[in-house]
Amino acid sequence: MDWLASNWRTVIDLAGQHLYLAGVPLLLGLLLSLPLGWLAKRWRGAYPAVVTTSGLLYTIPSLALFIIMPIVLGTKILDPVNVIVAMTVYTVALLARTVADGLISVPDHVEQAATAMGYRGLRRLVGVELPLAVPVIAAGLRVAAVSNVSIVSVASLVGVSQLGSLLVDGWRRIIWGELVTGIVACLVLALLLDGLILLGAKALTPWRRVAGGAA
Amino acid sequence: MIRFDGVTKQFPDGTVAVDDLSLTAPTGKITVLVGPSGCGKTTSLRMVNRMIEPTKGSISLDGQDTGRMKQSELRRGIGYVIQHAGLFPHRTVLDNIGTVPRLLGWDRKRTQERSRELLERVGLDPALGDRYPAQLSGGQQQRVGVARALAADPPVMLMDEPFSAVDPIVRDQLQDEFLRLQDELGKTIIFVTHDIDEAIKLGDQVAVLRVGGQLAQVAEPSYLLAHPADDFVADFVGRDRGYRALQFQPTPRLPLRSERTIVLGEQPAAGSGAWLLVVDEQRKPLGWVEPARIGSRGVEDADLHRGGTVARAAGTLRGALDAALSSPSRRGVVVDDSGVLVGTVLAHEVLSAIEDTDRPERDEEDPVHGGAVALAEDGA
Numbered sequence: 001m002d003w004l005a006s007n008w009r010t011v012i013d014l015a016g017q018h019l020y021l022a023g024v025p026l027l028l029g030l031l032l033s034l035p036l037g038w039l040a041k042r043w044r045g046a047y048p049a050v051v052t053t054s055g056l057l058y059t060i061p062s063l064a065l066f067i068i069m070p071i072v073l074g075t076k077i078l079d080p081v082n083v084i085v086a087m088t089v090y091t092v093a094l095l096a097r098t099v100a101d102g103l104i105s106v107p108d109h110v111e112q113a114a115t116a117m118g119y120r121g122l123r124r125l126v127g128v129e130l131p132l133a134v135p136v137i138a139a140g141l142r143v144a145a146v147s148n149v150s151i152v153s154v155a156s157l158v159g160v161s162q163l164g165s166l167l168v169d170g171w172r173r174i175i176w177g178e179l180v181t182g183i184v185a186c187l188v189l190a191l192l193l194d195g196l197i198l199l200g201a202k203a204l205t206p207w208r209r210v211a212g213g214a215a
Numbered sequence: 216m217i218r219f220d221g222v223t224k225q226f227p228d229g230t231v232a233v234d235d236l237s238l239t240a241p242t243g244k245i246t247v248l249v250g251p252s253g254c255g256k257t258t259s260l261r262m263v264n265r266m267i268e269p270t271k272g273s274i275s276l277d278g279q280d281t282g283r284m285k286q287s288e289l290r291r292g293i294g295y296v297i298q299h300a301g302l303f304p305h306r307t308v309l310d311n312i313g314t315v316p317r318l319l320g321w322d323r324k325r326t327q328e329r330s331r332e333l334l335e336r337v338g339l340d341p342a343l344g345d346r347y348p349a350q351l352s353g354g355q356q357q358r359v360g361v362a363r364a365l366a367a368d369p370p371v372m373l374m375d376e377p378f379s380a381v382d383p384i385v386r387d388q389l390q391d392e393f394l395r396l397q398d399e400l401g402k403t404i405i406f407v408t409h410d411i412d413e414a415i416k417l418g419d420q421v422a423v424l425r426v427g428g429q430l431a432q433v434a435e436p437s438y439l440l441a442h443p444a445d446d447f448v449a450d451f452v453g454r455d456r457g458y459r460a461l462q463f464q465p466t467p468r469l470p471l472r473s474e475r476t477i478v479l480g481e482q483p484a485a486g487s488g489a490w491l492l493v494v495d496e497q498r499k500p501l502g503w504v505e506p507a508r509i510g511s512r513g514v515e516d517a518d519l520h521r522g523g524t525v526a527r528a529a530g531t532l533r534g535a536l537d538a539a540l541s542s543p544s545r546r547g548v549v550v551d552d553s554g555v556l557v558g559t560v561l562a563h564e565v566l567s568a569i570e571d572t573d574r575p576e577r578d579e580e581d582p583v584h585g586g587a588v589a590l591a592e593d594g595a
């Protein structure tokens with residue numbers, strides 16, 4: 001507790017940095033996953049390709065990915081952009097399949113009604129398919145959010161500071177207060193993101209809260 | 216006018232869903248496609264708005280080949296009621312109804328007004344407008360489905376078993392309202408059902424399909440009941456077709472007898488017979504009573520036998536016969552259009568009236584298309 005009392009400003013700074021490194025890739029990843037998921041639904045042949053590729057991407061060790069990034073992108077080693085891009089790759093790995101599954105989960109009779117009314121292309125995606133895929137996509141987004149918060153802490157090993165730095169430093173110097181603070185702060189951050197997504201999904205799906213539940 | 220010209224649909228797996236179908240759905244009329252499950256009704260319907268493309272043959276809309284029209288434009292000009300309503304669960308009732316107007320580029324205000332108007336038109340409480348489909352009963356959902364198809368006022372409507380998911384009483388109600396609506400709107404409608412009773416009640420013309428997607432017969436309902444083209448159609452239209460055909464025969468002048476009546480509270484006169492008809496102040500029939508059981512007190516509501524049906528003098532022979540058969544006194548009650556008693560009739564009198572009426576004549580030349588609704592020459 002003493003440690004936290006004298007270092008809380010640093011902790012807040014690191015938490016802000018952590019949120020940035022985990023949150024921005026979450027949004028970028030979601031944006032990239034939408035067209036990928038849509039493709040995987042439209043062309044059945046693309047679905048297994050999307051699922052397999054994204055599954056493989058997720059198995060790359062994070063440390064390796066952080067180290068490769070400067071080489072691929074031509075950035076400096078300590079540049080936070082490396083972490084942002086790497087985390088975006090992980091997010092897409094998780095979300096592309098989720099978006100595809102969400103779009104595929106739209107009930108057949110709704111799809112047919114949309115076709116019969118003359119819905120096509122982007123208008124159909126935004127007006128009918130995406131809104132109904134929100135519950136599935138939000139569930140995937142929650143997993144990705146928690147996973148991002150946890151993976152980002154590894155970035156301390158390549159010198160990009162965030163809450164993970166507390167763990168590394170606390171461990172090296174055996175400061176228990178610092179270690180515990182690092183762990184708890186990560187947890188709080190993950191719960192916070194999770195809660196935000198939950199609230200957002202609720203706001204986007206008012207029809208699911210009415211009597212009779214999901215239609 | 217919708218015209219199928221030698222239309223065949225074979226799916227990639229080899230299933231022939233529709234086989235060389237030639238059929239015309241006249242403008243402003245209801246054409247019903249009926250047949251057992253899997254006979255190609257939905258497939259035929261969906262080839263009209265090109266949700267399914269025919270393998271062979273062509274379909275035209277008022278003389279224009281639909282194969283040459285732009286798909287989305289074609290669809291926005293055709294109202295489609297999908298099986299089990301198929302409403303968008305994430306949109307309110309009003310927004311569901313306004314779907315096609317919005318796609319056509321109407322502004323929000325005009326769409327809202329139109330949606331409200333339609334909500335009332337199909338007999339729904341305006342307060343339901345802001346609900347989601349999950350908050351509606353099956354019957355209400357079906358009504359919304361019909362309203363949605365009508366929203367942009369398309370001249371053509373395709374309806375796929377729109378009333379199948381509700382109980383028989385609600386279905387009967389929906390059918391009556393649908394017929395009233397069609398009387399006002401005069402749309403060109405193709406209506407799919409597997410229920411022959413529904414087909415006969417709603418159709419100006421009924422097309423019976425058999426499994427394999429072949430047209431077995433197309434005719435007006437009364438003709439279909441009188442002259443099924445073959446055993447399959449005869450079987451399909453059912454055993455009591457003779458009785459059901461009576462619903463298309465207007466009642467000729469029946470020999471009505473005047474009936475002694477009594478109002479509630481009155482005491483039956485001596486020698487009233489076994490049954491006495493009770494009417495209200497406007498002489499509308501309420502039911503029958505047995506004077507012998509009442510003795511010397513006034514007739515009470517609890518004494519009434521209400522089992523008998525009431526026939527309209529201008530109604531059908533089926534109604535008249537049913538009134539006689541269901542009446543506890545065996546005397547069928549006949550009323551005028553405002554429900555006022557005009558007299559009673561006995562079953563054998565209705566039967567002799569039936570014997571005097573003509574059945575629709577059989578067309579020997581063309582058993583499949585004989586008796587179909589005549590088309591106006593100008594094809595309007």
Ligand SMILES: Nc1ncnc2c1ncn2[C@@H]1O[C@H](COP(=O)(O)OP(=O)(O)OP(=O)(O)O)[C@@H](O)[C@H]1O
Nearest residue numbers: 226228230232251252253254255256257258259409
């Ligand atoms: N996409 C498809 N691929 C292969 N066969 C199909 C396809 N769609 C329908 N069929 C087959 O075509 C036939 C006609 O189907 P359709 O849906 O038109 O029948 P229906 O008369 O509407 O039946 P129901 O009363 O059960 O709705 C059936 O044998 C069905 O299995």
Ligand SMILES: [Mg+2]
Nearest residue numbers: 256257258375
């Ligand atoms: Mg069908």
